[in-house]
Amino acid sequence: MDDVYKKNYDVLVIGGGPAGTTIASLLAQKGHDVCVLEKSFHPRFHIGESLLPMNLPILEKLGVLEQVDAIGVKKYAAEFNSLVTDPAQDVFYFSKATNKNHPYAYQVRRSEFDQILFTNCQKVGVTTFEGMTVLQADLSGCLKKIQGHDENGNEHEFTGRFLVDASGRDTFLARQLNSKRKNTQHQMSAIYGHFRNVKRRTGKDEGNISIYWFEHGWVWMIPLQEGVMSVGFVCWPSYLKTRNSSLELFLLQTLNSVPEINERMLEACLDGHVHATGNYSYCSDVMSGDGFLLIGDAYAFVDPVFSSGVYLAMQSAVRGADLVDQLLNQASSTKQEGKLIAQFKASVEQEIKAFCWFIYRFNSPALHKLLMSSDEASQHPVKQKLKAAVISVLAGDAYKNKQIRFPLWIFKLLYRINYCINFKENSWYTKFKKLQSSDG
Ligand SMILES: Cc1cc2nc3c(=O)[nH]c(=O)nc-3n(C[C@H](O)[C@H](O)[C@H](O)COP(=O)(O)OP(=O)(O)OC[C@H]3O[C@@H](n4cnc5c(N)ncnc54)[C@H](O)[C@@H]3O)c2cc1C
Numbered sequence: 360m361d362d363v364y365k366k367n368y369d370v371l372v373i374g375g376g377p378a379g380t381t382i383a384s385l386l387a388q389k390g391h392d393v394c395v396l397e398k399s400f401h402p403r404f405h406i407g408e409s410l411l412p413m414n415l416p417i418l419e420k421l422g423v424l425e426q427v428d429a430i431g432v433k434k435y436a437a438e439f440n441s442l443v444t445d446p447a448q449d450v451f452y453f454s455k456a457t458n459k460n461h462p463y464a465y466q467v468r469r470s471e472f473d474q475i476l477f478t479n480c481q482k483v484g485v486t487t488f489e490g491m492t493v494l495q496a497d498l499s500g501c502l503k504k505i506q507g508h509d510e511n512g513n514e515h516e517f518t519g520r521f522l523v524d525a526s527g528r529d530t531f532l533a534r535q536l537n538s539k540r541k542n543t544q545h546q547m548s549a550i551y552g553h554f555r556n557v558k559r560r561t562g563k564d565e566g567n568i569s570i571y572w573f574e575h576g577w578v579w580m581i582p583l584q585e586g587v588m589s590v591g592f593v594c595w596p597s598y599l600k601t602r603n604s605s606l607e608l609f610l611l612q613t614l615n616s617v618p619e620i621n622e623r624m625l626e627a628c629l630d631g632h633v634h635a636t637g638n639y640s641y642c643s644d645v646m647s648g649d650g651f652l653l654i655g656d657a658y659a660f661v662d663p664v665f666s667s668g669v670y671l672a673m674q675s676a677v678r679g680a681d682l683v684d685q686l687l688n689q690a691s692s693t694k695q696e697g698k699l700i701a702q703f704k705a706s707v708e709q710e711i712k713a714f715c716w717f718i719y720r721f722n723s724p725a726l727h728k729l730l731m732s733s734d735e736a737s738q739h740p741v742k743q744k745l746k747a748a749v750i751s752v753l754a755g756d757a758y759k760n761k762q763i764r765f766p767l768w769i770f771k772l773l774y775r776i777n778y779c780i781n782f783k784e785n786s787w788y789t790k791f792k793k794l795q796s797s798d799g
Pocket residue numbers: 373374375376377378379396397398399405406407408409410411491492493494525526527528529530531549551591636639654655656657663665666667668669670672
C-alpha cells in the first residue's frame with residue numbers, strides 16, 4: 360500500500376467543503392489520484408443552508424441526491440417581503456422559471472450536507488485528511504508542494520501535479536498571492552443562529568426561504584429539519600457599529616424590530632451559538648496559474664441573498680474538474696490550454712455577474728417595486744415572461760439560458776427607467792450606498 364504522506368498525487372485539494380469535495384470526486388471518477396486536505400472534522404457547523412434548483416443536477420452527477428433528499432427540506436420558492444411595496448410580499452416559485460425540470464431545491468444543515476459530500480469523495484477513491492491545516496504552498500516547480508500540520512501539530516508535506524484551492528472564505532492561495540480584493544461595491548456583515556419554535560409557512564410553502572428587507576439590510580429565515588429555523592441578518596457596516604450589546608442580544612433586538620419577523624418569533628428560542636461574519640464580499644485577481652486553480656469562495660464571495668454560494672462553488676468545481684482533467688491529460692497544445700482556461704474563467708465570471716446585478720441593487724426601492732407584484736399584475740403575459748427570466752436567474756439557470764436574455768434586458772431597462780423616475784424615493788438607497796462605501 361502507498362504511503363499516503365509520501366506519494367505524488369495527481370491533484371491536491373485544499374478544503375473539504377462543497378467546492379473541494381465536488382472537484383475531488385469528479386476528478387477521481389475520471390481516474391485521477393486525488394487528495395483532499397481539510398482543516399476541521401466533519402460534521403462541522405457551516406453557514407449557507409439554502410440551495411438552488413440548479414444544484415440538483417450536480418448532486419445527481421455526484422450520486423448523492425437521494426442522501427440529500429433524506430436530510431433536506433424541499434424549497435419550492437423564495438419569498439420576498441418588503442416594507443416599501445404594496446403588496447408587501449411576493450413568492451417566486453421555481454416551477455415558474457423557463458426551465459421546468461427543476462421546480463424545487465433543498466434547505467440543508469451544512470454539517471450533514473458537507474459530510475455526505477465528504478464521505479462520497481472517500482467512496483470514489485479520494486484520499487482525505489481531516490484536522491489537516493494547510494499553511495504554505497510552493498507553486499514554483501512542476502510538482503506543487505504544500506505544507507501543513509495535523510491536529511496534534513505534526514508537520515506534513517504533500518506533493519501533486521496540480522493544486523486546487525477550495526479553502527472557502529479562508530482564501531488560502533489568494534492571501535498567499537496577495538490577490539484578494541475587497542468588493543468595494545458591497546461591504547456587508549452578517550449575524551445569525553439556529554432557532555426553535557419559529558412559525559413556519561404551511562403546506563407546500565413550509566420549506567420556502569423567507570427574505571425580509573429592513574432599514575439596515577435584509578433578514579433570512581431558512582426552515583431546516585426537526586423544527587429548526589436558520590435566522591440571520593445582513594447589514595451595512597454603519598449599523599453594525601451601533602452594537603453595544605452581546606451578539607445574541609443584538610441579533611434578537613434586530614429581529615424584533617421588524618414586526619413581521621417579531622410575530623413569527625414570539626415563542627422562538629436559540630438553539631446553539633450565534634455567529635458573525637464581517638466585511639464579506641471579495642474577489643481574487645488570480646483565478647488560475649501554472650498548475651493551480653481557485654474555486655468556490657476561495658476565488659470570490661458575493662452576498663448570499665439569492666442563496667447562490669453553494670451553487671457557484673459546486674458549479675465552478677464541475678467545470679474545474681473538466682479543465683484540470685484536460686490539462687493533466689495534456690491532450691491539448693499550450694495554445695488550446697490557454698483557450699480552455701480562458702473559457703473556464705469566463706464561465707465562472709458570467710455566473711457570478713448574473714447574480715451580482717441583482718445583489719448590488721437589492722436594497723434599491725426601484726428593484727423592490729419591479730420584483731414585487733400583485734396577483735393581478737403578475738397575470739399579464741409580459742410580466743410573466745419577465746418574472747420567469749428573473750426566477751431562472753434565482754434558480755441558478757442564467758448561464759447559457761438563451762430564452763431569458765431578452766426579457767432580462769427589458770427588466771434591467773425598466774429598472775433604470777424606474778430608478779430615474781423615482782429618483783427621490785430611491786435617494787435613501789443612494790445615501791446608504793454612500794455610507795457603505797465610506798465605511799468600506
Ligand atoms: C452569512 C452567510 C449566509 C450564507 N447563506 C447561503 C445560502 O443560504 N445558500 C448558499 O448557497 N450559500 C450561502 N452562503 C455562502 C456559502 O456558505 C458558501 O458560498 C459555500 O460554503 C462555499 O463553498 P466552498 O466549498 O467554496 O467553501 P466552504 O464551504 O467554506 O469550504 C471550505 C473548506 O475549506 C477548509 N479550509 C479552509 N482553510 C483551510 C486550510 N488552510 N487547510 C485545510 N482546509 C481549509 C474549511 O474548513 C472548509 O471546510 C452564505 C454565506 C454567508 C457568510
